Amino acid sequence: MIRIAIVDDKINNRKVILDKLSLHNYFNIAFQAVNGEDFLLKMHALSEDDLPHIVLMDLEMPEVDGVSAIGTASSLYPNVKFVVLTIFDDDDKIFRAIRAGACGYLLKEESGEVVSDMLMNLWESGAGPISPSIAYKILQMVQMPHTAKAEKETENIFQLSEREKEILQLLSQGLEYKEIGTKIFISPNTVKKHCISIYQKLHVNSRSQALRIAYTKGLI
Structure with missing residues (x-):
């Protein structure tokens, strides 16, 4: 069946x-x-x-x-x-x-x-x-290839902000909230809030799931 x-x-x-x-x-x-x-x-x-x-x-x-x-x-x-x-x-x-x-x-x-x-x-x-x-x-x-449009549409599926994409890239490097905050000059708590927003937009509840989607969809 x-x-x-x-x-x-x-x-x-x-x-x-x-x-x-x-x-x-x-x-x-x-x-x-x-x-x-x-x-x-x-x-x-x-x-x-x-x-x-x-x-x-x-x-x-x-x-x-x-x-x-x-x-x-x-x-x-x-x-x-x-x-x-x-x-x-x-x-x-x-x-x-x-x-x-x-x-x-x-x-x-x-x-x-x-x-x-x-x-x-x-x-x-x-x-x-x-x-x-x-x-x-x-x-x-x-x-009629739409290479540029294809990349833009993939991003639009999840509507991640530029800051969220930046943090997602740093998450893929295995960095923790404090390390990410130091790199981009924001507090660990602000990094955490961005991560929560990323998870919500990707409809997941963990870093591993978020990164899996990011890799397969070419977000990072």
């Missing part, structure tokens, strides 16, 4: 997704979440053996949106596949979701058969499920 997690703030949308997946008996719903924050909390509570294989993620949600949730979770759970399932097909959202770590992008208008078949292909062969209209847009993006 393929374990699926569904993340969408609207109960009717979640019901529609459940109905589409129920057309076949090879999907098992690991859990449902109402936003990115709820999703991350539920992921943290699961053992590695109980994690979903595939996460269907909406983009526009309160508290923590889909892009931020994917950006954090794709680093913490590298074996989990993240597929955007949304109504939005504008270039910016596609670009940001893929940069965050999504391996597929499906529009909610796709039929149950199409969604099920694409998720099965993802499970069996690793082929990222992409709606045809989205595939065309991605092809256009590839043909």
